[in-house]
Amino acid sequence: MLKATVYVTIKQSVLDPQGVAVQGALHSMGFGEVDKVRVGKYLEFELGTADRAEAEQRVKSMCEKLLANTVIEDYRYELV
Amino acid sequence: MLKATVYVTIKQSVLDPQGVAVQGALHSMGFGEVDKVRVGKYLEFELGTADRAEAEQRVKSMCEKLLANTVIEDYRYELV
Numbered sequence: 728m729l730k731a732t733v734y735v736t737i738k739q740s741v742l743d744p745q746g747v748a749v750q751g752a753l754h755s756m757g758f759g760e761v762d763k764v765r766v767g768k769y770l771e772f773e774l775g776t777a778d779r780a781e782a783e784q785r786v787k788s789m790c791e792k793l794l795a796n797t798v799i800e801d802y803r804y805e806l807v
Numbered sequence: 808m809l810k811a812t813v814y815v816t817i818k819q820s821v822l823d824p825q826g827v828a829v830q831g832a833l834h835s836m837g838f839g840e841v842d843k844v845r846v847g848k849y850l851e852f853e854l855g856t857a858d859r860a861e862a863e864q865r866v867k868s869m870c871e872k873l874l875a876n877t878v879i880e881d882y883r884y885e886l887v
Contacts, residue, residue, distance in 0.1 A: 734849055749850065749874070758869055760855035769814055769849040770829065775840040789838055794829070 729774045729782045733804045735795045736767035770794060774806075782806055809854045809862045813884045815875045816847035850874060854886075862886055 737743045743765050750764040774782050786804050795802040817823045823845050830844040854862050866884050875882040 736849065736851070746850075746852075750852070752873055753869060756869075756872060758865065760865070761869070762853045762855060764850065764852040767849040767851070769816065769847040770826075770844065771816070771847070772826075772830070772844040773842045775842060785838065785840070789833060789836075789841070793832055793836060 728777060729779065729806050731770075731772055731774055731782070731786050731804055731806050733770040733772075733786065733790060733794055733802060734767060735770070735790075735800050735802045736765060738799055738801055741799045767800075768794075779806060808857060809859065809886050811850075811852055811854055811862070811866050811884055811886050813850040813852075813866065813870060813874055813882060814847060815850070815870075815880050815882045816845060818879055818881055821879045847880075848874075859886060 737746075745766040746764040749766060750761060753761045753764070774785070776782050783806060786806065790802045790804065791797060817826075825846040826844040829846060830841060833841045833844070854865070856862050856865075863886060866886065870882045870884065871877060
């Protein structure tokens with residue numbers, strides 16, 4: 728059994744409105760030292776396989792097809 | 808200048824409807840080996856300070872006050 732962790736982030740060149748909103752909120756709460764806030768997604772799941780090479784290929788396929796919108800988002804994953 | 812990474816996840820004892828939805832979608836797309844999907848948030852930002860101890864305390868305060876809902880969510884952070 729492998730555990731996968733997937734991180735999906737908006738590409739650097741794409742505006743991140745959620746990050747802008749969070750930064751505005753932090754500034755108005757007195758955390759003015761915060762800059763360049765980016766908000767992404769974080770997914771954890773278990774895979775019913777112990778074959779690492781197969782799992783890598785399956786997780787990559789999941790990211791490309793569903794978990795990330797590769798036009799505007801980057802993804803990376805870890806398997807443990 | 809320090810860079811902070813914050814991970815916000817729904818507590819294990821709390822139902823994660825977004826995770827359930829993602830798991831259902833993955834299953835219907837042929838990824839039936841996926842189980843226990845949990846979806847969280849991932850934030851990156853820069854801090855205009857080089858004082859590590861102060862930064863830790865400030866990031867913790869941001870998490871408690873805005874970034875995480877500590878009733879239903881856990882958070883952890885890294886400073887680099």
